[in-house]
Amino acid sequence: xxxxxxxxxxxxxxxxxxxxxxxxxxxxxxxxxxxxxxxxxxxxxxxxxxxxxxxxxxxxxxxxxxxxxxxxxxxxxxxxxxxxxxxxxxxxxxxxxxxxxxxxxxxxxxxxxxxxxxxxxxxxxxxxxxxxxxxxxxxxxxxxxxxxxxxxxxxxxxxxxxxxxxxxxxxxxxxxxxxxxxxxxxxxxxxxxxxxxxxxxxxxxxxxxxxxxxxxxxxxxxxxxxxxxxxxxxxxxxxxxxxxxxxxxxxxxxxxxxxxxxxxxxxxxxxxxxxxxxxxxxxxxxxxxxxxxxxxxxxxxxxxxxxxxxxxxxxxxxxxxxxxxxxxxxxxxxxxxxxxxxxxxxxxxxxxxxxxxxxxxxxxxxxxxxxxxxxxxxxxxxxxxxxxx
Amino acid sequence: xxxxxxxxxxxxxxxxxxxxxxxxxxxxxxxxxxxxxxxxxxxxxxxxxxxxxxxxxxxxxxxxxxxxxxxxxxxxxxxxxxxxxxxxxxxxxxxxxxxxxxxxxxxxxxxxxxxxxxxxxxxxxxxxxxxxxxxxxxxxxxxxxxxxxxxxxxxxxxxxxxxxxxxxxxxxxxxxxxxxxxxxxxxxxxxxxxxxxxxxxxxxxxxxxxxxxxxxxxxxxxxxxxxxxxxxxxxxxxxxxxxxxxxxxxxxxxxxxxxxxxxxxxxxxxxxxxxxxxxxxxxxxxxxxxxxxxxxxxxxxxxxxxxxxxxxxxxxxxxxxxxxxxxxxxxxxxxxxxxxxxxxxxxxxxxxxxxxxxxxxxxxxxxxxxxxxxxxxxxxxxxxxxxxxxxxxxxxxxxxxxxxxxxxxxxxxxxxxxxxxxxxxxxxxxxxxxxxxxxxxxxxxxxxxxxxxxxxxxxxxxxxxxxxxxxxxxxxxxxxxxxxxxxxxxxxxxxxxxxxxxxxxxxxxxxxxxxxxxxxxxx
Numbered sequence: 001x002x003x004x005x006x007x008x009x010x011x012x013x014x015x016x017x018x019x020x021x022x023x024x025x026x027x028x029x030x031x032x033x034x035x036x037x038x039x040x041x042x043x044x045x046x047x048x049x050x051x052x053x054x055x056x057x058x059x060x061x062x063x064x065x066x067x068x069x070x071x072x073x074x075x076x077x078x079x080x081x082x083x084x085x086x087x088x089x090x091x092x093x094x095x096x097x098x099x100x101x102x103x104x105x106x107x108x109x110x111x112x113x114x115x116x117x118x119x120x121x122x123x124x125x126x127x128x129x130x131x132x133x134x135x136x137x138x139x140x141x142x143x144x145x146x147x148x149x150x151x152x153x154x155x156x157x158x159x160x161x162x163x164x165x166x167x168x169x170x171x172x173x174x175x176x177x178x179x180x181x182x183x184x185x186x187x188x189x190x191x192x193x194x195x196x197x198x199x200x201x202x203x204x205x206x207x208x209x210x211x212x213x214x215x216x217x218x219x220x221x222x223x224x225x226x227x228x229x230x231x232x233x234x235x236x237x238x239x240x241x242x243x244x245x246x247x248x249x250x251x252x253x254x255x256x257x258x259x260x261x262x263x264x265x266x267x268x269x270x271x272x273x274x275x276x277x278x279x280x281x282x283x284x285x286x287x288x289x290x291x292x293x294x295x296x297x298x299x300x301x302x303x304x305x306x307x308x309x310x311x312x313x314x315x316x317x318x319x320x321x322x323x324x325x326x327x328x329x330x331x332x333x334x335x336x337x338x339x340x341x342x343x344x345x346x347x348x349x350x351x352x353x354x355x356x357x358x359x360x361x362x363x364x365x366x367x368x369x370x371x372x373x374x375x376x377x378x379x380x381x382x383x384x385x386x387x388x389x
Numbered sequence: 390x391x392x393x394x395x396x397x398x399x400x401x402x403x404x405x406x407x408x409x410x411x412x413x414x415x416x417x418x419x420x421x422x423x424x425x426x427x428x429x430x431x432x433x434x435x436x437x438x439x440x441x442x443x444x445x446x447x448x449x450x451x452x453x454x455x456x457x458x459x460x461x462x463x464x465x466x467x468x469x470x471x472x473x474x475x476x477x478x479x480x481x482x483x484x485x486x487x488x489x490x491x492x493x494x495x496x497x498x499x500x501x502x503x504x505x506x507x508x509x510x511x512x513x514x515x516x517x518x519x520x521x522x523x524x525x526x527x528x529x530x531x532x533x534x535x536x537x538x539x540x541x542x543x544x545x546x547x548x549x550x551x552x553x554x555x556x557x558x559x560x561x562x563x564x565x566x567x568x569x570x571x572x573x574x575x576x577x578x579x580x581x582x583x584x585x586x587x588x589x590x591x592x593x594x595x596x597x598x599x600x601x602x603x604x605x606x607x608x609x610x611x612x613x614x615x616x617x618x619x620x621x622x623x624x625x626x627x628x629x630x631x632x633x634x635x636x637x638x639x640x641x642x643x644x645x646x647x648x649x650x651x652x653x654x655x656x657x658x659x660x661x662x663x664x665x666x667x668x669x670x671x672x673x674x675x676x677x678x679x680x681x682x683x684x685x686x687x688x689x690x691x692x693x694x695x696x697x698x699x700x701x702x703x704x705x706x707x708x709x710x711x712x713x714x715x716x717x718x719x720x721x722x723x724x725x726x727x728x729x730x731x732x733x734x735x736x737x738x739x740x741x742x743x744x745x746x747x748x749x750x751x752x753x754x755x756x757x758x759x760x761x762x763x764x765x766x767x768x769x770x771x772x773x774x775x776x777x778x779x780x781x782x783x784x785x786x787x788x789x790x791x792x793x794x795x796x797x798x799x800x801x802x803x804x805x806x807x808x809x810x811x812x813x814x815x816x817x818x819x820x821x822x823x824x825x826x827x828x829x830x831x832x833x834x835x836x837x838x839x840x841x842x843x844x845x846x847x848x849x850x851x852x853x854x855x856x857x858x859x860x861x862x863x864x865x866x867x868x869x870x871x872x873x874x875x876x877x878x879x880x881x882x883x884x885x886x887x888x889x890x891x892x893x894x895x896x897x898x899x900x901x902x903x904x905x906x907x908x909x910x911x912x
Contacts, residue, residue, distance in 0.1 A: 141555050143534060149551050154573045157561045164562050194563060196581050229653050231584050233625045233671050233698045298702060323726075324701065 006079060006088065006104035010036055011111070011159065012134030016079075023078055030055055031071050031078075033142060038089060038098050039106050040155070045095040054148045072096065107131040108159070116165045122177070125170040129186070132163045164193065171203070180207050196228065198237050205243050217247050238304055269294050269356040275368040280338075281314045283372035284345050287360060288315040291352055297321055303351045310336050310344035342375055353384035365389040405433075405447045406875070406904060411454035412883055414846075416461055416854045417868035425459065427875040430903040435871060452899060452911055458884045460849060461869050462616025462876030462902060463826035464856025466773045467668075467752055467816025470620045470646065471599055471631035474606035476510050476820050482539065483511030487518045491539075492531035499532040506556075507532060509539035512548070524569075525551045525576025538590060543678055544626040547583050549576045560585050584626070591628035599634045600641070607643050611907045613825045614878035614897040617645040619773075619816065619860060621668035621719075621752075624651030636661060644902055645876075647860045649719050655710050664861070665717035668752065671698050672720050673727035676755070676782070676792045682726035683756070688794030695724050701733060708734040711749075712742040717861075719750040719773065728754060728761050735768045745769055750859060753778075753818070755800050756793075762802075762809045771812045771859050774801060776833035776851070777822035780893075784837030802841045803833050803848075814859035815851030826852040827880075831893035845885060845892070875904040879911065 009015040014032050015024050024032070033055055038046060052064035059067060072091055079088045086102045114120075114128055136159045137152050167190050174183035187204050191197065201224045208217030221236070221244045228234050235241070271290035276282040288311060292300065301308060301322060312319035313336040352358060362368070368376070381387055406427040413422040413435065424441035426434040426448075434444065445451065480498045485491045491512070498507050514522050528537050528550035536553035540546075549557070554576055559566070565580030578586055610618070620639075623632030632650045639646040649668030650658055658666045673695055674680020679687045682695040699707070708731075711718040722728045731751055739745070750771045755778065757765070765772065779801050782788035789797035806813055815829045822828070833848040857867025866874045879899040887895060900908040 135558070141552055146529070146533075146551070149555060150573055153551065153554055154571070156555075156559075157566075157568075157572065157574065160561045193560065195585065196563070226654055230629070231588065231625055232581065235700065235703055 006082070006102070008035065008039055008104060008106040008108075009133070010039075010106065010108040010137055011132050013138050014140065018079065026078055027074075028071075029140075029142065030067070031074055033140070033145075033148060034068075034071050035075060036137065037148070037151075038096065039109065040151070042098040042100070042109065045092075045097045047095050051096065054151070055142070055145060057147065058144050107133075108136070108155075111159060111162050111166075114162060114166060116169060120169065122170065122173055122179075125166055125173065128166045129163075129170060132159070135159070160193075164190065180211050183207060196232060198240055201236070202240055202243060205240065205247070209243070209247055214247055218244070221247070238302070242302075267356055268359065269352075270359040270361065272361045272363060275362065275364045275366075275372070277367045277369055280369055280371045281341060281375075283362070283368050284341070284375050285314040288345070288348065289317050290360075291348075291358075292317060292321060295352055295356060299355060300348070300352060303348060307344040307347045310340045311348055314341055338371065342371075342378070345375055346378060349379060349385065357384055357386075359386045359388060361388045405444060405449055406901070406906070407441060407444050407448040407451045408454055408459060408877070408879070409441055409451060410456060411459040411879070412456060412885075413459040413869055414849065414885075415869040416850060417870050419846075422869070425869060425875075425877065427877075427901070427904045430874060432869060432871050432873055432875050435869065450906070452879070452909075454879050454898075454911070457882060457898065458880040459869070460614075460878050460880065460884075461853040461867055462878055462900065463614045463852045464617040464619075464814070464860075464867065465610075465615050465816050465819065465824060465826060465852070466619045466814040466856045466859050467775060468618040468620055468819045468824065469622070469627070469669075469821075470603055470606070470618060470819075471622055471634060472627055473820035473824070474602035475508075475594070475599070477606050477609075478602055479508040479510045481511055482509045483513065483516075483542065485512060486516055488523045488527050491517075491523060492527070495528065495531040495537060499535060504535050506536040506538065506553075509537065509548075511542050512539050513542040514546075522546060522548050522577050524567075525549060525554060525574070528576065540587075543675060544587065545579060545583065545678065547578045547586055549578065551576070557586060558589055587626065588628060592630050594630075596630075596634050596638070599631070600638060603638075603642060610819075610824050611643060611900050611902070612897060613823075613827070614880075614900050615644060615824060615826060616876040616878075616900065616902045617647065617856065617860075617862070617866065619647045619649055619668070619856075621649045621651060624669050625671065627651065627669070636663075643907060645866075647862075653707055655714055655716065658716060659714060663716075665719065666711060667719040667721075667750075669721050670719070672704070672722045672731055673697055673724050675723065676788060679792060681724035681755075682730075683724045683793075684726050684729075685796065687792055688796075689791050695726070697727060697730055699730070701730055704730055704734040705737045709738040709741055712738040712744045712747070715744060715747060717747050717749060719752050721752045723753050723755045725756045725758060725761070728757050732761060732764050732768070732770075735770065736764070739768060748859065748861065750814075752816075756796070757802070757806070758799075759805065759809075762806050762811055766809050766811050771814060771855075772806055773814050773816055773859060774803070774806075774851075775816050775818045775822060776801065776803065776829045776836075776848070777817055777825070778832070779836050779841075780828060780832035781822055783832075798838050800838075801836065802838075803836060803843045804841050807843060807847055812855050812858055813851050814855040815848075825893075827895050827897075828893050830884075831889075834889050834892060845889070849884070875901055877901040881910075 007017045015022055016027060016035065017023060037051065037054055048065065048068055052068055056064040056067050072089060075089055076087065081087050082103045086099050088099060088102045090097055090099045111128065111131060136156045140152055142148050167186055171183045171186050184204060184207050187200055190200050194200065204220055205217045208220060225236055228236060271294050273283060273286045273290050308322055312322060379385060408425045411423060413425055415422060422435040423437045425432055426444045480494055482491055482494060485494065495507060528548065532550060533552055536556040537550040538553050539548040554574055560582050561574065563582040563585060565578055565582035567575045567577040569575050620635050622635050623629040632648065635646060635648050639648060648663060649665060650663060651667060651669040652658065653670065655666060673682040679690050679693055680695050682697045685694065687693045708718060720731045722731045728751065735749060748769065748771050750773045752773045754772045754774055783800060789800050803813060817824050817829060829852060830848040833843050833851060834845055836842045854863060854867035857863040866876050878897055881896040881898050884895060898910045899906065
């Protein structure tokens with residue numbers, strides 16, 4: 001920062017300084033509000049009546065004009081012309097605006113110039129992140145100035161959104177550069193802002209895992225899981241659970257039977273399925289039933305619940321077991337389009353074949369319904385799935 | 390007046406108290422007595438006829454009960470003391486029927502305490518003719534010079550005026566912020582944002598305020614004859630700071646408080662050396678919000694069967710952890726699907742550990758089946774129920790009927806539960822229903838569904854000896870017996886002679902806690 005410059009900070013408690021010395025104490029709340037208003041509208045002229053409507057809505061026209069004149073005079077007095085002889089505010093009879101040629105800097109303007117799509121170097125992103133000292137115009141509330149207060153609210157939303165965008169940009173960049181520790185630090189800051197964000201938690205866990213800090217990852221998961229349970233009464237999402245499972249699997253071979261299965265030879269599973277020509281999806285539904293009866297149901301239900309619920313549309317036994325075992329609050333199953341059922345079936349089969357070597361015996365293949373025939377054509381057979389017609 | 394127990398102990402420790410001409414229902418083996426002698430904190434003697442004469446000269450105070458019923462001090466087995474106390478100092482919006490009603494109440498509160506923040510509670514959008522919550526613009530019309538923070542009836546939604554939106558730290562990027570067409574927050578906050586906001590606001594309340602509120606509130610509790618409460622504190626939508634406050638301060642309160650910390654953090658509870666865990670650990674939601682887990686669809690919301698907050702696997706693991714650590718566990722279960730999940734988890738944990746005798750509890754248990762009751766009996770579970778729900782929501786054309794249709798006839802089957810041998814301890818769920826055991830007794834005796842009604846004696850047991858059993862304190866309290874704590878209430882009439890439909894009108898004349906008279910209307 002150039003100390004000789006006028007500096008206006010709107011993030012956190014408002015602070016206006018000149019030559020490195022704060023002049024905030026000399027400014028009334030309305031005067032600060034006026035400066036902030038003009039800075040926020042720096043790219044346009046502001047009509048005097050409009051400014052009065054923001055800051056003195058209850059005053060009559062003459063009093064409002066006087067108040068504005070007086071405050072503009074005070075600004076001129078407290079913020080004199082810069083080294084180039086430029087005044088901070090340019091006024092006309094009808095309007096006022098910030099003088100773009102006046103040398104000053106403002107945290108909010110820097111934040112606003114951030115484009116989340118653009119590429120920025122790490123150092124610049126760090127600088128931007130550091131600008132967030134608190135909420136926009138923290139502690140500000142102007143009595144009876146509804147429009148101004150509404151503007152603060154709006155800008156607070158904008159600033160909080162920008163803050164997260166900047167931090168996201170920064171962690172992505174850190175990840176590209178393999179700067180794990182710094183990424184981790186920023187992620188923890190992000191979690192302080194959005195404490196239930198499972199994507200951030202996932203990244204934290206992943207970094208701990210990738211950097212060999214398994215114990216930290218497990219502890220973090222436990223804490224996060226406890227927080228979700230305590231404050232939201234929910235469990236972490238499936239992605240997090242699976243990541244956690246990989247953490248506990250890697251070093252503890254006997255704890256998890258599925259982990260063992262991944263490493264050991266897969267268990268062979270033979271199921272018998274039946275067909276019915278006139279009933280759409282009959283064979284597919286029967287295959288789901290047969291798998292449920294032979295495979296580990298709990299494992300099968302670890303597939304993303306959206307697929308499970310789509311599949312429940314054709315196999316009620318799956319729904320019954322889902323409710324009993326997983327029994328999360330679930331969306332109402334209305335009509336599910338065939339394409340989603342087909343997709344869900346293939347995912348279900350693939351999920352099962354991840355831990356089992358499945359042999360599917362089809363009884364009365366000639367009676368298979370046409371949709372199931374199409375599905376069967378898309379089943380990837382190989383080491384893990386064998387179809388016997 | 391504020392009651393601090395220490396003061397009483399110092400003043401009255403060695404004084405004798407005598408209650409005569411009483412109809413003392415000891416609640417132990419159907420025994421009745423005419424008089425009770427109290428020395429210090431405990432009952433020193435009891436008897437019939439003239440036997441009390443030997444104590445008259447030493448007694449500092451003799452209370453003539455004039456034939457009225459004397460009972461053990463009531464135990465309220467499900468109570469939210471901190472939030473109820475704070476709510477008692479908040480603006481009650483439960484009777485508001487329109488935005489105008491809300492505005493009038495807020496204006497009056499703002500006028501009474503200019504510049505002070507206003508916390509409104511109990512707002513139910515379904516009661517409002519507008520059919521929705523007011524936004525900040527509406528609330529601003531009535532108060533814009535102080536923060537207004539309104540909680541919906543089940544705390545799922547907060548409504549703030551503009552001042553409060555700027556005053557409190559609001560997490561605008563979280564899920565649950567409602568925006569208008571200009572992308573400005575409307576002041577209606579739900580979901581994650583509401584949880585965080587509530588936590589911020591509740592945490593900002595200093596413990597001195599909690600103590601002031603709780604002590605003041607306990608005055609009214611004592612007036613209802615309550616000498617012990619099971620405090621369900623902390624957890625979702627409440628605040629862990631409440632539980633920590635009770636943990637640290639319970640000995641300073643006028644009556645006994647058994648803390649139920651609503652957390653799944655077993656290690657923390659062990660570290661605090663609490664004998665129990667849970668309380669309001671929500672296995673499911675509420676009938677009001679149609680979130681209790683049912684095996685059938687809600688009558689007034691087809692397609693919705695409510696939902697469970699845990700998977701069976703998660704529940705099994707947690708219950709198992711409690712069994713292994715020998716913690717008494719209290720799970721909040723309302724719908725039949727939630728009860729089923731909790732029972733299945735208990736069966737799993739018992740099978741794995743063989744640990745019995747922990748008197749695990751199911752809280753509320755509003756819709757159990759006969760199979761559930763029998764399995765609970767086998768597991769040795771205690772049902773902690775709130776009979777006053779039936780008074781408020783039971784019977785035709787009330788909430789149970791609206792939500793459950795004809796299944797309202799299945800709710801709170803007290804008689805069946807007792808008949809199967811499951812112990813029921815009674816609670817008010819204060820401040821969901823008033824802290825008033827006599828209302829609870831009335832509701833159990835006058836259940837809208839006749840086969841579910843119980844005798845007056847059984848109903849009294851829910852709030853006395855069964856309550857003590859629910860917290861392993863039957864050796865100290867819950868019955869009137871020599872050597873037990875002198876926790877005693879005197880009613881204004883003979884409860885066994887009063888018509889059933891008038892039980893709720895019975896008043897408490899005297900409340901004695903550990904030998905100290907905390908409340909007395911008798912001369």
